[in-house]
Amino acid sequence: MLYSEEIQIFILSLQVAGVGVLVCLPFALFAGWILSRKEFFGKSLFDTFLSLPLVLPPVVTGYALLFLFSDGSILDRWFGIGKMDILFTWIAASLAAGIVSLPIMIRSIEVAFSSVDKNLEFVSRSLGTGYWLTFFKITLPLSRKGIYAGIILAFGRAIGEFGATIVVAGNIPGKTQTLPLAIFTSLQTGDDQSALRYILLSVVLAFFVLIVHRKLINH
Amino acid sequence: MEIIDNILEVSLIKKFENFELKANVQFKRGISAIFAPSGTGKTTLLNCISGKFKPDSGLVKSFDTVLFSSDFKIDIPPEKRSIGYVMQDSSLFPHLNVNENIYYGYNKLKDETMSIDPKWLVDLLNLGHLVDRDVKNLSGGEKQRVALARTLCSFPEILLLDEPLVSVDNFSRNHILKTLQDVNRQFHIPIIYVTHSFSEILTFADYILFMKSGKTTRYGELMKLFWELEDKEYFDEEELQTVLKVNVLENIISNGITKSSVNGLILWTPLIDQPEGSVVNISIHAKDVILANKPVEGISARNIINASITDMKSLDTSVLVLAESNGVSIMSEITHESSNKLGLNIGEDVYLIIKTNSIYVESVPEL
Incomplete structure (x- = not known):
């Protein structure tokens, strides 16, 4: 059915997207919580900034990451990130995929948190449960479905990530070459048959992701 | 132990875009009813007492504890106020079953022996056959009974009730009223009770608070105040x-x-x-x-x-x-x-x- 090279690319794509989304999840929860629960000066600016990767050409986002992760950058000076040799590894691909799909995740989580009845949170507190315990006992469980939906949609977006990935991780077969990059390479080299097989795989994956997402939000 | 007669002192202002609440009242031990036409700020008053809303200025004091004071910049969070609040829509936790709802606050108590026994409440409110049920499948009356049990299990010092009998059948109504009277008698938990129904007040309350267009007007013993009432709009003659x-x-x-x-x-x-x-x-x-x-x-x-x-x-x-x-x-x-x-x-x-x-x-x- 699938050649071993295709299986490797398929698994690498799942790994890159999965790790990217999970690494960004805590930040998405935090940002979603802030956007749904807090009012502060500059909130709309903060909101806009978080949405940037949704609208910017992914290549630009990739370039920003490249800039941050290279020798002598702020992150390098603070955390020595340049010596970790993250660039042009699957980890860089993961981060690129995660950050490009972050706005989708934040938006879903914000909506999920906002849809929790504030009365329930208040009742929990008036029954003697503190703010954060209430968050974990009431808010999180009640917004669980929306959070899962956000994760799965972000995962779908992360799998398709191309522009930022190619800038920070290159297109190294067996190392950083994910599905979209493999399709690109196949088309470039005129191998239409492989390209078609990868495209079919992408379509199946996309269908699967969207069906799961639909199930989650329709509940 | 000295018995404090004024259990709750409220003197506050809360402004909204098109409404202002000015409350000034000292609630006494026993059952107090808040009786007023709709839109006079009854629920807002309860919200300010419970910590759901933050008043713009003023003081809320329960027994010896200052819960809110704009002068001293005190605003105790709701979880530390020990004020039980049963809201009109019962607000049960939809992801928990009846039993988990009832025990939600009870499990947080430091000394459970001091509290009301949840089993006693479950019996009194006739909830025994419902404990394993999903809260989504309960009737309005059943929901209110569960909400009341849940609140009482957290053993509050004061109990606030916002029209708990509005969407409630007669069976539930009697159980709820009986429970409230028993709880008030046995555990001396003062009750502040918002209602539209004069017959409920006559059956039930010791004191009554009148409110009019966002202001508390009078508070005192039910029978005395009722008799002094000039305003006929307050009561329905059919119910005298x-x-x-x-x-x-x-x-x-x-x-x-x-x-x-x-x-x-x-x-x-x-x-x-x-x-x-x-x-x-x-x-x-x-x-x-x-x-x-x-x-x-x-x-x-x-x-x-x-x-x-x-x-x-x-x-x-x-x-x-x-x-x-x-x-x-x-x-x-x-x-x-x-x-x-x-x-x-x-x-x-x-x-x-x-x-x-x-x-x-x-x-x-x-x-």
Whole structure:
């Protein structure tokens, strides 16, 4: 059915997207919580900034990451990130995929948190449960479905990530070459048959992701 | 332990875009009803007391504890206020079952032995058969009973209730009222109770707070204040009734009647299905109390009470007469014409004639 090279690319794509989304999840929860629960000066600016990767050409986002992760950058000076040799590894691909799909995740989580009845949170507190315990006992469980939906949609977006990935991780077969990059390479080299097989795989994956997402939000 | 009579002091201002609440009241121990037309800020007041809303300025003090003070920049979070609040829509946690809802606050208590036993509450509110159920499948009345049990299990120092009986069937209504009275009696938890229904207040409350267009106007003992009321919009004449707590003395089952007493005053009521010695609420509609200015004989009514008129109040189409016997006040509503014909005046003696069957015995839920 699938050649071993295709299986490797398929698994690498799942790994890159999965790790990217999970690494960004805590930040998405935090940002979603802030956007749904807090009012502060500059909130709309903060909101806009978080949405940037949704609208910017992914290549630009990739370039920003490249800039941050290279020798002598702020992150390098603070955390020595340049010596970790993250660039042009699957980890860089993961981060690129995660950050490009972050706005989708934040938006879903914000909506999920906002849809929790504030009365329930208040009742929990008036029954003697503190703010954060209430968050974990009431808010999180009640917004669980929306959070899962956000994760799965972000995962779908992360799998398709191309522009930022190619800038920070290159297109190294067996190392950083994910599905979209493999399709690109196949088309470039005129191998239409492989390209078609990868495209079919992408379509199946996309269908699967969207069906799961639909199930989650329709509940 | 010194008993503090003022259990809750509220003096606050809360402004909204098109509404302002100005509250100034010292609630007393016992059951206080807040009675006012809709949109007068009753719920806002409860929200400010419970910590759901932050007042713009003022003071909220429960017993000795300052819960909110704009002067001292104190704003105790709701979880530390020990104020139980049952809201109108019951707000049960949809991801937990009935039992988990009931135990939600109980499990947070530091010393559970001091609290109300949840099992006792489950029995009293007749929730035993529901404990494993999903809260989504409960009726309005069942939801309110669960919400009340949940709140009481957290053993609050003060209990706030926002129209808990609005969407509630009679069965639940009786269970809830009975529970509230028992809880108030046994655990001395003061209750502040918002309602639209005057009959509920008459059955239930010791004190009453009136509010008008965002302001607290008067607070005091129910019977006193009620009688002083100038504003007829506050009550519905159809509902004018006297509510008394009577002791069951003797059930005469063969005749279907019960001999009961309140303050030594003997009353014959329809058969009360409760053991002798128990305390039961009865109500008598003011329209069902006949007045006579001299003793009557040869009459079928069993209750003929010698009383003296303590007050009279002229309503649109009738006169409301308040008469007292053995310290028990009973209301009678008669026409202006009858009042003139009998020549009734405050201070004069009068005979109250009440048929046994005009006395309504509040049904007591079986336990």
